[in-house]
Amino acid sequence: MISKKIGEISFEDLKSYTNDFSEDNFIGNFQFGKGYRGKIEDFDIIVKVWTENTAPCGCFLDGTEIRMQDELILHTESRINSHPDLTNMIGCCHKRAIVYDLNPKTLRTFIVRESYSPKLIPKEVVEFSFEDLQSCTDNFSKDNFIANFQFGKVYRGKVGDYDVTVKVWMPQTLYACLPGHNEKGMEDELLVHTNSRIRSHPNLAKLIGFCHEGQLSVVYDLNPLDTLRTFIPRDxxxxxxxxRTALQLAFLLQFLHIPCPPHKRYIICNIEAAHFFLDKDYNLVLYDFSMFTHGNLLEMRRRPRICSGCYGYIDPDMHWAWERFYPTVDVFAFGIILIGLITKKAFIVEDCEFDDEDYIDGTTFLDDWAFEEYERRTYGSGDKVSLVHESLEVDPDFESADGLEATDLAMQCFAERYERPRIDEVVQQLLKLQVLRDTLNLWAFNGLKSGGTKKISKEIEEISFEDLKSYTNNFSEDNFIGNFQYGKVYRGKIGNHDVTVKVWMPETPESLYLCPPKDNENRIEGELILHTDSRIKSHPNLARLIGYCREGQLAVVYDLNPVDTLRTFLLRDDFTWLQRIKTALQLACLLQFLHTPPPPYKPYLVCNIEAAHFVLDKDYNLVLYDFSMFTGGLLPETSDYRGTPSTRGCFGYTDYEWEYADGWFYPGMDVFAFGIILVGLIAKKAFIVEELQFDDIRGADTTTYLNKWASAEYKSRKSKSGDKVSLVHESLEVDPDFESADGLEATKLAMQCMDQLFCRAKIDEVVECLKLLAFQGL
Structure with missing residues (x-):
């Protein structure tokens, strides 16, 4: 039975919608046919047509009928029709065609070449006309010209009073360009920017627009000083x-080379000093993504020799890899840039000579020069030598030991492929240079405390205590949201903007948690350091810090307008089954994100998970707002973060095996606390620490802990009903979206999270299990 929402459409109507399947409306081939754009009145659609000539794909006529019938049956499933990442079928034709609605309100469809599925790019990336680009660049004037990139030119521009950078692909450059190559490069770049990790990285240019008509172009929110290639020879x-520039590039490569499941790592493939800008603060920004591979892009095919990278930066070992790209290709190119930085030499491809067969004169390559010069200087000495330019050796921040180490690192990057250092090893070697420790306030990079004033992100402002009182109506009872482990949380307003204010409170005899002197000061400092991490700042389930206060009261301000805490929602009757499972999945995915180490850093651990430390916004999205006990990542590895009886977590959520870990925190501790929250979500139970009873020596009454209740109740029900045990609250069992099998699985998962440490579920396993349960509601 076909869904009533899916209407039968005649083949003649399809021809009308697609202008008789015109070439202009053709999108591309899929495995068993072709895809076309179409319009039903003003409504954008996609028409997918199975073709009969599909034998090479192994699908004959009867197979096509079966596939189409299966797709129609699939879309009778309500969970499929409601999923935002699956296309919405709106019609079918008995002549083997299906019509989809691919024009949702919040995203715009961007269809790309054969073998890609349709991709959606953010609505804020707008389409420009070629006339618009001519206008904003003064008709691509020489005054606005910045530089050449591998496949075209880059210009300054203005959109209104707003400075932008326009990158234009050209049909002919120094690099041979096969037909359709530029189109593929631009399509890949648009696809790369569908990845939120790419869009939010501070060292990657932010895409704000593109142009297909007249000239292939993209527009970036970027106002550079000049290219890195221009800066390299400057005095x-x-x-x-x-x-610092070398370190930023190394960190960027490290970020890109870390796989982010389900995607593989990104590889840049065409690193060139001319492909990077420096902004007014001398921050490095990569603006060309034309040859990015892997990540969220199609599995890379072998590229022809003409697209092996940029002249002067191409790894000589490429021919041994059958033209396939691998991470050390980027490491080799990094070595070229590092040599240029320390020797003030810039490889300028436009100045090179080509022979009759269009081969470039390789004698000008920096790696060849470096090898010869290095061997010449080490001849007879056997010691490390420095290739640092003599004018840099008199720089007040230069130390000879740094020159030797930087030179040695560059030469390691030129080694044969399997002897080359990994990018995380490059980062570690750079971090050892004394110039970074002395002048660059390194704590913001690697989490180590160093002397001097600590640099806080510019968007985080220092706020006076008087201002906080003003925002919260003198911390009124009406604005009180709840307690967190070490203080109180309030609603506030800055002008018409809603904010949340978190205040650390000094310890009193009534305090539930002991707080040694200076503990709260260390915690606010740790939170400020934590929010220098772009991954933390950009995560949608972590509260965004916008201000802090150290005078009168320790406090921070978040850009956050919550409905209420998760602890309050746990008990609410209008908090549905699907909303509860979606909340559990968001928390599990957040922990998975935090527990994935971005080398050279260790994973982040929350350590004090508590339902009261999470809020839900108006869209029922989970947001963590307390970071008081975070460890790992950028945070200092000091004894301040070692567990003690006063800092081992929150009552009711502390892993009972903590004492066997010699006081150290570990990922399983967060998984245990997650299990407590999952039990609360499915059983409608909330552990409320304020109601906890203490004995005369401050020992807590643990009989009210949810893990104790769940363990006893699970054993009791199992003895009566066998292995199929559910702890789901009876009121949730009548929820229209609840299925008894889901209740059994959620209960089983919660018990696995609270199991003994070495039998406990891993967070990746938790995520996969919850995805199956939450599929209908996402």
Missing amino acids: DFTWAQRI
């Missing part, structure tokens, strides 16, 4: 700035 580009 006013200091030693400290050069090493």
